[in-house]
Amino acid sequence: xxxxxxxxxxxxxxxxxxxxxxxxxxxxxxxxxxxxxxxxxxxxxxxxxxxxxxxxxxxxxxxxxxxxxxxxxxxxxxxxxxxxxxxxxxxxxxxxxxxxxxxxxxxxxxxxxxxxxxxxxxxxxxxxxxxxxxxxxxxxxxxxxxxxxxxxxxxxxxxxxxxxxxxxxxxxxxxxxxxxxxxxxxxxxxxxxxxxxxxxxxxxxxxxxxxxxxxxxxxxxxxxxxxxxxxxxxxxxxxxxxxxxxxxxxxxxxxxxxxxxxxxxxxxxxxxxxx
Amino acid sequence: xxxxxxxxxxxxxxxxxxxxxxxxxxxxxxxxxxxxxxxxxxxxxxxxxxxxxxxxxxxxxxxxxxxxxxxxxxxxxxxxxxxxxxxxxxxxxxxxxxxxxxxxxxxxxxxxxxxxxxxxxxxxxxxxxxxxxxxxxxxxxxxxxxxxxxxxxxxxxxxxxxxxxxxxxxxxxxxxxxxxxxxxxxxxxxxxxxxxxxxxxxxxxxxxxxxxxxxxxxxxxxxxxxxxxxxxxxxxxxxxxxxxxxxxxxxxxxxxxxxxxxxxxxxxxxxxxxxxxxxxxxxxxxxxxxxxxxxxxxxxxxxxxxxxxxxxxxxxxxxxxxxxxxxxxxxxxxxxxxxxxxxxxxxx
Numbered sequence: 139x140x141x142x143x144x145x146x147x148x149x150x151x152x153x154x155x156x157x158x159x160x161x162x163x164x165x166x167x168x169x170x171x172x173x174x175x176x177x178x179x180x181x182x183x184x185x186x187x188x189x190x191x192x193x194x195x196x197x198x199x200x201x202x203x204x205x206x207x208x209x210x211x212x213x214x215x216x217x218x219x220x221x222x223x224x225x226x227x228x229x230x231x232x233x234x235x236x237x238x239x240x241x242x243x244x245x246x247x248x249x250x251x252x253x254x255x256x257x258x259x260x261x262x263x264x265x266x267x268x269x270x271x272x273x274x275x276x277x278x279x280x281x282x283x284x285x286x287x288x289x290x291x292x293x294x295x296x297x298x299x300x301x302x303x304x305x306x307x308x309x310x311x312x313x314x315x316x317x318x319x320x321x322x323x324x325x326x327x328x329x330x331x332x333x334x335x336x337x338x339x340x341x342x343x344x345x346x347x348x349x350x351x352x353x354x355x356x357x358x359x360x361x362x363x364x365x366x367x368x369x370x371x372x373x374x375x376x377x378x379x380x381x382x383x384x385x386x387x388x389x390x391x392x393x394x395x396x397x398x399x400x401x402x403x404x405x406x407x408x409x410x411x412x413x
Numbered sequence: 414x415x416x417x418x419x420x421x422x423x424x425x426x427x428x429x430x431x432x433x434x435x436x437x438x439x440x441x442x443x444x445x446x447x448x449x450x451x452x453x454x455x456x457x458x459x460x461x462x463x464x465x466x467x468x469x470x471x472x473x474x475x476x477x478x479x480x481x482x483x484x485x486x487x488x489x490x491x492x493x494x495x496x497x498x499x500x501x502x503x504x505x506x507x508x509x510x511x512x513x514x515x516x517x518x519x520x521x522x523x524x525x526x527x528x529x530x531x532x533x534x535x536x537x538x539x540x541x542x543x544x545x546x547x548x549x550x551x552x553x554x555x556x557x558x559x560x561x562x563x564x565x566x567x568x569x570x571x572x573x574x575x576x577x578x579x580x581x582x583x584x585x586x587x588x589x590x591x592x593x594x595x596x597x598x599x600x601x602x603x604x605x606x607x608x609x610x611x612x613x614x615x616x617x618x619x620x621x622x623x624x625x626x627x628x629x630x631x632x633x634x635x636x637x638x639x640x641x642x643x644x645x646x647x648x649x650x651x652x653x654x655x656x657x658x659x660x661x662x663x664x665x666x667x668x669x670x671x672x673x674x675x676x677x678x679x680x681x682x683x684x685x686x687x688x689x690x691x692x693x694x695x696x697x698x699x700x701x702x703x704x705x706x707x708x709x710x711x712x713x714x715x716x717x718x719x720x721x722x723x724x725x726x727x728x729x730x731x732x733x734x735x736x737x738x739x740x741x742x743x744x745x746x747x748x749x750x751x752x753x754x755x756x757x758x759x760x761x
Contacts, residue, residue, distance in 0.1 A: 307465050308498035310485040311569075312512040312559070322511075326502045 171381035194382035205358055206365035212275050213361055214343040217282040221339045222332055225290035230324060233298040251288040255348050263352055277353045282343045290335045297331025333398050344391050362387045415476030415566040415599060416441045422471035424457055431457040433623040444593050446602045448610040449620035455603045459569050462601060464488050476566060490567040491560035495575055497552045499544040506540040509558045530562040550581045561596060568600040574609060586612055607647050619643050641757035644684045644750055652684045653724045668720035671698035680754025689748040690726035697741030706733040717742060
């Protein structure tokens with residue numbers, strides 16, 4: 139499509155405005171995290187503090203933060219590992235299996251995505267209580283796997299459907315059994331899909347608040363999003379420390395995303411078959 | 414190396430019959446080509462032999478052993494796919510060596526055999542590349558090397574040349590033929606290209622509508638097609654087929670008639686190859702008007718409109734004619750092929 143100079147300029151301007159719209163809250167979060175307690179509400183508002191300080195970070199990095207961080211890491215890490223493993227196996231059967239019952243099951247998987255968390259949290263809470271799993275990592279991992287798995291299956295199925303079946307047939311003729319075909323051929327080729335799905339599960343579980351708040355009541359089991367709540371008290375909100383904590387919570391996910399984003403675009407199947 | 418036998422092999426997909434009670438014996442070391450238009454059942458036949466599809470009924474024997482229930486991985490055959498099916502995440506060496514790795518061949522021996530196979534197809538200088546960095550012809554060679562790296566009982570090739578350009582196809586065709594004779598491995602080759610079939614095959618099996626139309630050596634099929642379908646499929650350009658009626662020792666078609674002795678009365682299809690036709694100004698058996706005249710270098714291809722049909726004639730390079738000029742086509746009656754007008758079968 140040919141673009142005139144003026145439409146190009148308009149598009150670029152629009153993109154800049156959108157970028158500002160999206161990035162401003164993050165910038166504000168960072169800016170407030172560097173302001174001393176008196177400054178967040180100074181009038182006129184300042185974009186950047188006159189006297190940046192790391193004091194908020196020092197306070198925010200308290201022992202509880204480290205516990206919360208470790209809890210988040212365990213819960214999210216286990217959820218990612220379990221969801222991606224189960225998702226890949228399930229998606230592979232949904233893609234390559236020819237049974238009618240699988241088609242029906244796939245519809246159920248799609249259906250399972252449609253329930254809002256708020257609607258299922260009470261039954262899940264009761265289940266967790268009846269098996270005595272409240273206040274454990276397991277309760278959150280089970281809940282997170284069950285809500286992210288349908289989307290994970292859906293995402294991975296999309297990736298696997300793009301893999302040419304002739305590669306698996308070639309491997310079978312080369313002498314590989316079904317498990318070997320899956321491990322040697324399907325898993326390496328599905329890597330961009332696996333990574334994209336893992337990042338999705340990580341983002342969802344890292345920021346999850348509702349389940350984490352409901353299923354954990356003791357400090358030593360809390361995850362980061364719930365932990366941020368500590369700075370919101372009955373009589374006031376400690377914005378500086380809250381924003382400093384928020385920055386520390388966001389950095390790992392942003393880092394992971396930046397590091398792995400090339401997998402979202404790079405297709406590994408280039409050259410596999412004549413296109 | 415092994416002989417292959419298909420007994421009453423039948424395959425349906427739902428209500429669609431892909432292959433109808435096929436019987437075929439393939440000899441040890443033979444280069445057999447399955448030829449036919451798309452959807453005729455040739456690829457299905459190959460996939461059944463490979464074990465990638467299960468027959469609805471019938472038997473598949475490889476080297477005297479029934480293999481119906483043997484999975485593809487245990488049939489010890491090698492297949493070259495139309496799209497090459499190279500593993501994109503592996504290097505050329507890893508691709509070629511994959512069958513050996515699965516078979517548990519030790520690393521050092523594997524490397525030797527990979528190098529030897531790569532050398533056979535002149536790819537030994539590209540062993541560290543990945544398939545994405547290769548040209549179509551190179552990928553094709555890697556696929557071949559992967560097939561020959563072990564000594565399979567059978568080579569299966571599913572239109573392996575169809576994705577190459579015309580020039581490379583001619584080169585690869587000769588190389589394939591040479592390689593197959595050198596290795597002396599039974600080969601089943603699927604194609605819809607009759608030139609490939611004619612040049613490669615020891616025997617050709619022509620399939621149409623899920624059934625075998627004719628089995629024979631290329632020369633035999635060319636000289637004596639079993640029915641009108643085969644006649645119209647083999648040859649470049651294919652045989653001219655003229656529909657009409659035999660009555661009283663003459664063949665009547667929509668724009669004329671000529672003598673056709675010793676044939677019973679009734680509907681018939683007359684076949685005559687383009688190279689058996691001569692162009693004369695008048696007095697030939699068939700009259701028509703020139704539709705097009707194409708100089709191909711060593712010959713001129715003359716398309717002549719006869720009634721509603723176009724008849725192709727191969728004539729000398731300087732025998733081209735102006736469009737719409739009236740010509741008469743003459744032929745030796747002994748070179749005619751006569752098919753039954755009702756079922757298309759050859760009339761003897």
